[in-house]
Amino acid sequence: MSTPPVDEARDFLARHPEIDSVDLLLSDLNGVLRGKRIPRGNLEKAYQNGINLPGSVFALDITGNTVEATGLGLDIGDRDQVCRPIPGSLMPTPWLRSGKQAQLLMDMRNDEDGPFFADPRNVLTRQIQRLADRGLKAVVALELEFYLVDRSRDELGMAQPPRSPATGERATESQLYSISELDEYADFLEDIQSAAEVQQLPLDTALKECAPGQFEINLIHSDDVLKACDSAVLLKRLIKGVAIRHGFEATFMAKPYGGQAGNGMHVHMSLLDEGGDNVFAAADEDPLGTDTLRHAIGGLMAMMPASMALFAPNVNSFRRFQPGLYVPMTPTWGYDNRSVALRIPSGPNVARRVEHRVAGADANPYLLLAALLASVTHGIAHRLSPGEPVTGNAYQQFAPTLSNSWSRSLDVLEASDVLSDAFGADFLKVFLANRRAEREAAMQAVSRLEYDWYLRHV
Numbered sequence: 001m002s003t004p005p006v007d008e009a010r011d012f013l014a015r016h017p018e019i020d021s022v023d024l025l026l027s028d029l030n031g032v033l034r035g036k037r038i039p040r041g042n043l044e045k046a047y048q049n050g051i052n053l054p055g056s057v058f059a060l061d062i063t064g065n066t067v068e069a070t071g072l073g074l075d076i077g078d079r080d081q082v083c084r085p086i087p088g089s090l091m092p093t094p095w096l097r098s099g100k101q102a103q104l105l106m107d108m109r110n111d112e113d114g115p116f117f118a119d120p121r122n123v124l125t126r127q128i129q130r131l132a133d134r135g136l137k138a139v140v141a142l143e144l145e146f147y148l149v150d151r152s153r154d155e156l157g158m159a160q161p162p163r164s165p166a167t168g169e170r171a172t173e174s175q176l177y178s179i180s181e182l183d184e185y186a187d188f189l190e191d192i193q194s195a196a197e198v199q200q201l202p203l204d205t206a207l208k209e210c211a212p213g214q215f216e217i218n219l220i221h222s223d224d225v226l227k228a229c230d231s232a233v234l235l236k237r238l239i240k241g242v243a244i245r246h247g248f249e250a251t252f253m254a255k256p257y258g259g260q261a262g263n264g265m266h267v268h269m270s271l272l273d274e275g276g277d278n279v280f281a282a283a284d285e286d287p288l289g290t291d292t293l294r295h296a297i298g299g300l301m302a303m304m305p306a307s308m309a310l311f312a313p314n315v316n317s318f319r320r321f322q323p324g325l326y327v328p329m330t331p332t333w334g335y336d337n338r339s340v341a342l343r344i345p346s347g348p349n350v351a352r353r354v355e356h357r358v359a360g361a362d363a364n365p366y367l368l369l370a371a372l373l374a375s376v377t378h379g380i381a382h383r384l385s386p387g388e389p390v391t392g393n394a395y396q397q398f399a400p401t402l403s404n405s406w407s408r409s410l411d412v413l414e415a416s417d418v419l420s421d422a423f424g425a426d427f428l429k430v431f432l433a434n435r436r437a438e439r440e441a442a443m444q445a446v447s448r449l450e451y452d453w454y455l456r457h458v
Contacts, residue, residue, distance in 0.1 A: 006047040012090050023103040024051055027233050029434050030062050031364035052080035058118035061438040069433040081116055082109045091199040095241040105230055118430045120366035123423055127373035128225055137272045138373060141221035142232045145263040145361050146239060147256050148213045148248045159256050161213035162248045171212035178208045188246045195238050201231050211260040229365040254360035255319035262320030263361035267372060270353040281352040289352050297342055297354060297386040299379015301331040306416035307371040308402055308409040311359035315442040320360050321404045328358050329400035334390040374422035406439050
């Protein structure tokens with residue numbers, strides 16, 4: 001990775017005299033942004049020399065505690081690594097402190113100034129290169145679902161939908177694709193759009209999703225997969241920040257409400273050859289696409305069970321996988337069919353692509369895309385067949401086969417030679433240790449339901 005010229009920092013500071021501090025950000029294994037806040041005067045130095053953060057940033061669980069079993073903590077003295085700026089990511093954060101703050105993405109380097117093995121962004125970089133070695137480049141677009149929730153909890157201390165800014169009424173209905181609900185939250189959505197424009201995040205569409213307080217915002221497709229994931233990570237921070245300004249909270253938690261739809265992160269993907277042509281699009285404009293498309297789908301289907309721990313990274317993630325709530329629970333594919341795991345959308349031949357519909361919005365975008373690229377590479381390399389496409393309702397035709405067990409999904413990932421080779425055994429050791437430690441902590445918690453069902457009756 002080349003170090004961005006310090007002129008980038010100087011030019012930014014000259015154009016933004018109002019900025020007095022900058023957040024230096026790293027995305028951890030959970031996709032949580034961590035880092036340091038520096039004063040304006042230290043920005044050029046950060047560009048010249050980088051900044052130090054401990055490698056144990058990638059050993060942190062969701063509570064911010066170091067998982068020592070990763071080997072990144074005290075076993076190596078909790079040592080620092082140099083982190084360097086990602087070119088083009090220095091942007092104002094207009095929702096913070098009246099626009100006096102900015103942010104800058106970083107990535108962590110090893111002792112030879114190469115990519116640090118445990119940084120998820122660097123794991124994705126490796127998959128991009130493996131695909132490039134075959135003369136291919138991915139084009140991707142990410143769709144993120146989220147809930148707005150009231151900042152006050154209900155009488156049981158649980159999350160609840162917000163009151164409409166327009167009517168003051170609390171939402172109780174689905175109202176999928178409702179324009180009137182978009183109108184009610186227009187100020188919030190317009191502030192997201194404005195902040196995204198300031199940060200040069202390529203927003204596409206916003207829509208009302210199928211549960212009270214649930215929305216979806218899509219990013220425009222990009223042939224720079226790293227930048228697409230950077231945009232997704234930063235968009236989540238932006239949405240959360242703007243929501244707070246409007247008196248709400250925004251959550252990308254996979255399943256905030258047991259009886260409502262979960263939050264997904266769908267990914268649209270096509271592949272370009274070295275001439276810039278879409279290798280999923282048949283030359284004769286056959287809507288069924290090409291052999292390469294079907295091999296890619298075959299790889300995605302074959303690797304789906306081993307990838308579940310990346311698509312569903314925590315205890316709440318697996319609550320999303322329930323029958324009847326439009327979440328794929330078995331590897332299936334089909335044309336213009338929203339009941340399958342891998343959908344080939346209708347549209348012009350030049351835009352032929354596959355939509356991956358399995359992952360939750362709580363997944364780490366870098367690791368999600370790394371898994372998808374590794375799966376596509378595997379499918380193309382081994383010319384895997386996906387079988388026949390599904391027509392009709394896949395939920396009724398196929399019993400669930402994807403694991404809804406956090407523990408089982410981690411075991412299947414650990415046993416995958418394909419993903420171990422793609423991601424690196426050292427990274428998988430860190431990831432698995434981190435997730436297993438968090439699962440053990442989660443298992444120690446006793447839920448309200450358990451008290452209600454068992455305390456007095458067994």
